[in-house]
Amino acid sequence: MNKQELIAVVAEDTELTRTAVERVLTSLLENIQAAAKKGEEVTIHGFGKFAPATRAARVGRNPQTGEAINIPARVDLTFKAGKQVKDKLNG
Numbered sequence: 001m002n003k004q005e006l007i008a009v010v011a012e013d014t015e016l017t018r019t020a021v022e023r024v025l026t027s028l029l030e031n032i033q034a035a036a037k038k039g040e041e042v043t044i045h046g047f048g049k050f051a052p053a054t055r056a057a058r059v060g061r062n063p064q065t066g067e068a069i070n071i072p073a074r075v076d077l078t079f080k081a082g083k084q085v086k087d088k089l090n091g
Helices: 003-014 018-037 083-090
Strands: 042-044 048-055 058-061 068-071 074-081
Touching: 003 018, 018 042, 018 048, 018 074, 074 083
Parallel strands: none
Antiparallel strands: 042 048, 048 074, 058 068
């Protein structure tokens, strides 16, 4: 499911317009990203936790040439599903 499909489903379920749902979803995603950029976690009780994770710099290899390359440190966004989500997926 892509973003537009999600917007359509939520709009139908909530009887809100697609425009309203898109604004809410866009705001939600932007605020999660902004919090992660500041190093903060975002926890949605019963759903899960979004958190920034720092990946250390490392040396990798070019698979075609075998040449060593430096891979810089970076910050990724991780998601850990909450118990209710895990139970729905597995039950």
